[in-house]
Amino acid sequence: MKNNNQVSIPVIKRLPRYHRYLEELKNMGVVRISSKELSQRMGLTASQIRQDLNCFGGFGQQGYGYNIEQLYNEIGLILGINKKSKAIMIGAGNLGHAIATHLHFENRGFDLVGIFDNNPQVVGTEIGGKTVLNSTDLEDFCKTEKPVVAILCIPAEYAAENADKLVSLGIKGFWNFTQYDLMSRYDDIAVENVHLGDSLMTLCYQINKSSDNNEV
Amino acid sequence: MKNNNQVSIPVIKRLPRYHRYLEELKNMGVVRISSKELSQRMGLTASQIRQDLNCFGGFGQQGYGYNIEQLYNEIGLILGINKKSKAIMIGAGNLGHAIATHLHFENRGFDLVGIFDNNPQVVGTEIGGKTVLNSTDLEDFCKTEKPVVAILCIPAEYAAENADKLVSLGIKGFWNFTQYDLMSRYDDIAVENVHLGDSLMTLCYQINKSSDNNEV
DNA sequence: ATACCTTTGTTAAAAATATAAACAAGTTTT
DNA sequence: AAAACTTGTTTATATTTTTAACAAAGGTAT
Numbered sequence: 001m002k003n004n005n006q007v008s009i010p011v012i013k014r015l016p017r018y019h020r021y022l023e024e025l026k027n028m029g030v031v032r033i034s035s036k037e038l039s040q041r042m043g044l045t046a047s048q049i050r051q052d053l054n055c056f057g058g059f060g061q062q063g064y065g066y067n068i069e070q071l072y073n074e075i076g077l078i079l080g081i082n083k084k085s086k087a088i089m090i091g092a093g094n095l096g097h098a099i100a101t102h103l104h105f106e107n108r109g110f111d112l113v114g115i116f117d118n119n120p121q122v123v124g125t126e127i128g129g130k131t132v133l134n135s136t137d138l139e140d141f142c143k144t145e146k147p148v149v150a151i152l153c154i155p156a157e158y159a160a161e162n163a164d165k166l167v168s169l170g171i172k173g174f175w176n177f178t179q180y181d182l183m184s185r186y187d188d189i190a191v192e193n194v195h196l197g198d199s200l201m202t203l204c205y206q207i208n209k210s211s212d213n214n215e216v
Numbered sequence: 217m218k219n220n221n222q223v224s225i226p227v228i229k230r231l232p233r234y235h236r237y238l239e240e241l242k243n244m245g246v247v248r249i250s251s252k253e254l255s256q257r258m259g260l261t262a263s264q265i266r267q268d269l270n271c272f273g274g275f276g277q278q279g280y281g282y283n284i285e286q287l288y289n290e291i292g293l294i295l296g297i298n299k300k301s302k303a304i305m306i307g308a309g310n311l312g313h314a315i316a317t318h319l320h321f322e323n324r325g326f327d328l329v330g331i332f333d334n335n336p337q338v339v340g341t342e343i344g345g346k347t348v349l350n351s352t353d354l355e356d357f358c359k360t361e362k363p364v365v366a367i368l369c370i371p372a373e374y375a376a377e378n379a380d381k382l383v384s385l386g387i388k389g390f391w392n393f394t395q396y397d398l399m400s401r402y403d404d405i406a407v408e409n410v411h412l413g414d415s416l417m418t419l420c421y422q423i424n425k426s427s428d429n430n431e432v
Numbered sequence: 433a434t435a436c437c438t439t440t441g442t443t444a445a446a447a448a449t450a451t452a453a454a455c456a457a458g459t460t461t462t
Numbered sequence: 463a464a465a466a467c468t469t470g471t472t473t474a475t476a477t478t479t480t481t482a483a484c485a486a487a488g489g490t491a492t
Contacts (some may be wrong), residue, residue, distance in 0.1 A: 010423055016414035020395060034439060043399070047481055054441060062440040063488035079417050098314035103412060109420035148423060161347045175416065185375055190422035196319060198232035199408055201295050202311060202334030202389065204325035205228055206406035207364060207389045210298030226449070250468060261451060270470065278469040279459030447480070
């Protein structure tokens with residue numbers, strides 16, 4: 001394996017996509033693939049694929065290409081989806097409910113061990129076979145279960161205080177669905193933002209942009 | 217206003233974030249702000265902010281800075297959130313339900329005019345005051361309502377066929393929540409992907425990466 | 433077995449993006 | 463009126479990302 005010293009974020013962000021394509025190929029029964037053919041399928045350059053993979057090691061063979069199952073497994077190892085880190089969800093409203101049931105955490109390196117809410121109407125209900133716990137039990141829960149990731153599905157105005165508390169309880173990473181900008185608030189905490197509102201507005205720009213162009 | 221010819225994607229993606237910060241400042245009653253102070257709040261350089269804004273025009277004033285409300289409105293205009301493009305949602309499962317109720321489409325340039333599903337148990341139910349329609353009515357609906365954006369909240373295996381059909385019905389952009397890679401399938405169709413699974417795996421990498429480092 | 437083809441890993445070049453510095457011109461403050 | 467700010471803009475620099483190129487090695491075919 002090559003030197004890990006700082007693989008760039010864009011490379012990391014492409015790994016899950018490689019993983020998806022390889023899974024599909026694997027399920028189709030394809031055994032091997034060249035960077036050239038994969039690049040055509042994915043709309044990238046072969047060069048970029050080879051360079052991305054070489055950040056982690058040489059998984060291919062000259063004249064042959066890549067063994068799909070092996071590469072698929074290697075990327076899984078790089079991403080660490082075999083580790084099954086414990087995750088908790090904070091906020092079980094519409095969005096939290098959907099995220100908890102829709103994502104396959106177990107296939108992506110996580111085990112959702114607790115769902116918390118402070119709404120009495122929600123506490124005690126079941127989501128995906130798990131009973132929603134009261135936020136007042138969060139501290140005790142974290143001390144015994146020691147989750148490492150928190151999924152924030154709460155209103156933006158509560159994000160900061162919740163995050164601070166969770167960090168003090170040992171949380172090392174956030175999957176942040178709030179509009180609040182968690183990044184740069186902590187130093188050694190991983191933050192993955194899902195700013196749905198921003199995404200929608202970006203689409204809005206693209207739509208109106210293209211219609212502007214048509215007018216001209 | 218400056219020349220629009222190809223503002224880079226990174227700049228566009230930063231606009232919603234500027235918009236958010238300005239909204240917050242506006243709500244706090246702050247009237248003006250300098251690029252320097254905004255840069256400190258947002259964790260950017262003043263230079264980058266001035267350069268980003270100057271892709272679209274000069275909204276500030278020497279010695280004064282930017283009028284927050286004006287800049288907020290200008291960015292809104294650039295993004296086109298005043299246009300209220302018609303959007304439809306395809307798939308009203310857990311995720312679709314949450315997206316439909318959680319996002320404030322009206323504040324982000326869209327009007328959600330129809331929600332479709334092919335599950336008889338879901339068709340006819342109400343989501344956010346709107347009755348879920350049967351997918352068989354999609355064609356007629358599009359011919360009369362002429363929506364421009366479709367929000368895909370369906371299983372990945374149905375994404376391609378649905379997208380093709382929607383494009384033939386006049387859809388010009390997708391907000392894609394499926395794992396299927398819609399991009400590069402069409403030429404003049406805007407696609408904004410929200411690959412939640414990819415995002416989760418990226419977080420997985422970050423978490424395991426940092427723990428690896430701690431071990432060393 | 434030999435020659436040819438394919439494809440990698442890697443290096444080098446190019447392009448894009450971000451950062452920083454600098455400054456005239458206009459605004460506010462004192 | 464002078465001093466202190468701050469923008470819009472230009473220029474330069476650094477960093478990051480992408481693309482191109484190619485020797486070396488394995489595969490394939492005859």
